[in-house]
Amino acid sequence: MPDTNEKFGRSSVFYDTFERRGAEEKSTHYCPGCGHGTVQKMIAAAIEEFGIQDRTIFLSPVGCSVFAYYYFDTGNIQCSHGRSPAVATGVRRTLRDAVIIGYQGDGDLAGIGLAEIIHAASRGENYSVFFINNAIYGMTGGQMAPTTLLGQRTLTSPNGRDQFNDGRPIGMAELISVLPAPVYVERCSLSTPKQVLKTRLAVRKALRYQIERKGFSFVEILSPCPTNWGMTPIQARTWVTEHLETVFKLGRLKDYDEDVPVPADPVLHPIDDQQMLTLLTAGGIPTVKTSVEKRPSRSFKIGGFGGQGVLSAGELMAACALSEGYRVSWLPSYGPEMRGGSANASVICSDDPIGSPVVDTPDVLLAMNGPALDAFEHTVAPGGVILVNSSVVNQKTRRTDVSYYAVPATEMAKEAQLISAANVVMVSACLAVTGFLSIQTLRESIPRVLRKKAFLERNLGLVDATITYLQQQEII
Amino acid sequence: MNYVEVHCDECKGCAVCVSSCPHGCLEIGDSLNAKGYPYVRFIKQMRCSACGLCFTVCPEPAALSVYTSKEE
Ligand SMILES: Cc1ncc(C[n+]2csc(CCOP(=O)(O)OP(=O)(O)O)c2C)c(N)n1
Ligand code: SF4
Numbered sequence: 001m002p003d004t005n006e007k008f009g010r011s012s013v014f015y016d017t018f019e020r021r022g023a024e025e026k027s028t029h030y031c032p033g034c035g036h037g038t039v040q041k042m043i044a045a046a047i048e049e050f051g052i053q054d055r056t057i058f059l060s061p062v063g064c065s066v067f068a069y070y071y072f073d074t075g076n077i078q079c080s081h082g083r084s085p086a087v088a089t090g091v092r093r094t095l096r097d098a099v100i101i102g103y104q105g106d107g108d109l110a111g112i113g114l115a116e117i118i119h120a121a122s123r124g125e126n127y128s129v130f131f132i133n134n135a136i137y138g139m140t141g142g143q144m145a146p147t148t149l150l151g152q153r154t155l156t157s158p159n160g161r162d163q164f165n166d167g168r169p170i171g172m173a174e175l176i177s178v179l180p181a182p183v184y185v186e187r188c189s190l191s192t193p194k195q196v197l198k199t200r201l202a203v204r205k206a207l208r209y210q211i212e213r214k215g216f217s218f219v220e221i222l223s224p225c226p227t228n229w230g231m232t233p234i235q236a237r238t239w240v241t242e243h244l245e246t247v248f249k250l251g252r253l254k255d256y257d258e259d260v261p262v263p264a265d266p267v268l269h270p271i272d273d274q275q276m277l278t279l280l281t282a283g284g285i286p287t288v289k290t291s292v293e294k295r296p297s298r299s300f301k302i303g304g305f306g307g308q309g310v311l312s313a314g315e316l317m318a319a320c321a322l323s324e325g326y327r328v329s330w331l332p333s334y335g336p337e338m339r340g341g342s343a344n345a346s347v348i349c350s351d352d353p354i355g356s357p358v359v360d361t362p363d364v365l366l367a368m369n370g371p372a373l374d375a376f377e378h379t380v381a382p383g384g385v386i387l388v389n390s391s392v393v394n395q396k397t398r399r400t401d402v403s404y405y406a407v408p409a410t411e412m413a414k415e416a417q418l419i420s421a422a423n424v425v426m427v428s429a430c431l432a433v434t435g436f437l438s439i440q441t442l443r444e445s446i447p448r449v450l451r452k453k454a455f456l457e458r459n460l461g462l463v464d465a466t467i468t469y470l471q472q473q474e475i476i
Numbered sequence: 477m478n479y480v481e482v483h484c485d486e487c488k489g490c491a492v493c494v495s496s497c498p499h500g501c502l503e504i505g506d507s508l509n510a511k512g513y514p515y516v517r518f519i520k521q522m523r524c525s526a527c528g529l530c531f532t533v534c535p536e537p538a539a540l541s542v543y544t545s546k547e548e
Contacts, residue, residue, distance in 0.1 A: 003546050008531035010538030026486050027536050033490030037535025193496040193529045233490035
């Protein structure tokens with residue numbers, strides 16, 4: 001009609017059609033009367049009103065609203081179950097001007113993702129969370145959620161939720177509001193038109209605060225799930241008023257306070273490719289040699305006690321193999337002790353893709369102490385190599401089908417006044433006796449993996465000392 | 477003249493708009509749409525204030541559009 005204006009209509013923030021549902025389809029996949037659609041419309045309207053469509057990133061959860069990214073014509077990320085706060089954090093730290101919308105159900109946010117949301121809230125990440133509390137797992141067919149009411153029957157609480165068996169419903173808005181960092185926490189409801197209008201205001205406010213870089217906002221919305229509650233949409237809204245709202249009290253639990261400092265803008269400054277490379281290669285770019293012929297794969301086990309540089313010996317071998325063009329896996333294994341416990345590292349070098357980093361039958365064993373020899377000598381492949389640190393390991397191997405070498409690694413390191421570098425002696429000896437990777441590659445790789453650059457010369461000196469020792473002993 | 481346009485194939489017949497209209501302008505009809513849902517009908521044009529409550533509570537992006545007269 002030419003004499004009329006459209007006052008309320010389809011938001012331009014939604015795609016014109018929802019192609020996943022079929023060509024030309026304009027309606028959502030939600031059940032009749034579901035609250036998800038109502039909230040998403042409010043969010044779309046607010047995005048439109050603030051003119052932020054081009055910089056909005058909508059984080060779809062796992063749950064009935066998993067497909068929100070088919071609806072919102074904005075940036076979209078579909079997050080792992082409950083992990084949207086971690087994704088929001090990553091986006092926030094990298095895209096300063098993004099408007100980030102976390103949209104999560106109660107299973108997603110208060111169940112599997114509880115830790116994530118608490119920490120994001122506690123850091124005061126500048127983004128807006130819309131928490132759809134329908135007191136149930138909707139998508140999977142109506143199991144009990146952390147927010148299910150006492151006595152409420154669900155698939156997994158067929159006799160009603162029991163406080164002693166199942167715990168009591170968790171008030172997420174209360175929980176978030178007691179943290180110091182969040183700036184705005186409100187609980188709203190979709191029970192009646194009046195409450196829907198209040199919710200609309202809360203949605204806007206949460207977005208406005210983010211745009212103004214005030215910090216973390218959390219809006220919990222009590223939302224009907226007629227399907228899993230076994231009610232008509234109208235009955236479900238009445239149930240929200242009569243039951244959900246009596247347990248989950250509506251209202252503003254926390255609002256922006258001028259006197260409380262807002263979190264600093266935590267955006268990390270982007271680094272360019274060269275800086276990234278420098279960071280990743282810690283001071284040098286390996287020259288990667290590629291070979292035409294496929295070379296045999298090798299697997300290594302390095303064992304010793306924590307503090308002997310077992311894991312970094314593995315790292316060093318891996319770095320050498322990488323620069324000779326191998327595919328490499330490095331798998332550390334250690335106990336909770338920082339020092340003194342047992343540790344081992346498994347390294348695989350291959351021209352083929354490596355399926356599993358686990359090494360059950362190593363070609364080469366580097367035993368930095370006696371227990372490592374005991375633990376692994378029987379696993380070494382027949383015809384393989386066992387190399388022991390004879391400063392510490394007193395016994396010889398019982399195996400007769402392997403090559404056995406002994407190098408006083410700890411003593412040599414002590415002599416070089418760098419006792420922590422016994423592992424470099426072991427790796428040098430290993431490469432020298434097996435000839436698997438070149439000593440030149442080793443020299444080039446040490447600066448890349450060495451954390452204390454001041455010790456570079458002594459480390460390189462130990463490589464030479466090891467070669468000299470092996471030559472004197474006529475091992476090589 | 478204010479009015480509500482119903483895109484009947486986008487309506488799922490939940491009737492939330494019917495219960496929220498302050499002037500009783502809407503009702504669920506007897507016929508079914510292409511998806512098999514009964515759908516809402518706009519019945520009392522004279523009373524519509526174009527408040528938009530029906531649109532706001534409706535879970536669908538555009539099952540309803542609300543129009544208002546230009547003069548107003
Ligand atoms: C890691 C993982 N665990 C479990 C599931 C199964 N799962 C899918 S949705 C869902 C619960 C969703 O409930 P809620 O967050 O309340 O959203 P609603 O569907 O009610 O909107 C679960 C447990 C999954 N997809 N991924
Ligand atoms: S199952 Fe519940 S939450 Fe999921 S779409 Fe249906 S009404 Fe909505």
